[in-house]
Amino acid sequence: MSASNPIHRCSRPVIAAIAFVVFGVMNGPIAAQAANDPQPAMAAPQSEVKIGSSEFKFAVSAQRIAAGQPVTLVLDNSEAESEHAVFFPALGVRLFAQAGEIVHKTVIFDKPGEFTFVCDLPGHREAGMAGKLVVRAADRSASPEIIGSAMK
DSSP: OOTTOHHHHSOHHHHHHHHHHHHHHHHHHHHHHHHHOOSOOOOOOOSEEEEEEETTEEEEOOOOOBTTSEEEEEEEOTTOSSOEEEEETTTTEEEEEOTTOEEEEEEEOOSOEEEEEEOOSTTTTTTTOEEEEEEBOSSTTOOOEEESOSOO
């Protein structure tokens, strides 16, 4: 061990004290902000909406959808025995999947509202493949809703 090396001149307690101060300075404002924030942290809006399709019904898992944010629509037709589609008339967006396929497309819901979706293949909508996706304003009080997503 060389006496000229400045690292070796510091004792372990000094190094530990420096680390403690640096850690405290970096995390102090974050901890103080969390302690002073009366609102509980809201989960960030999801960037994916999974729509599962099977024989003549859709299943949509609950999501946090906010207007103005990119969202990937996923049509999961992996369990179906026939082809299905998801069509959002208000957006002009359509996803089509063969039996056993999963497809996706990224879209932006520009404004809040109820967005109807259907399987637009002949006879599928009439058999019950329809639902609504509710998109909330992009604010801290936004809450997700899926209405009528599992039909028949």
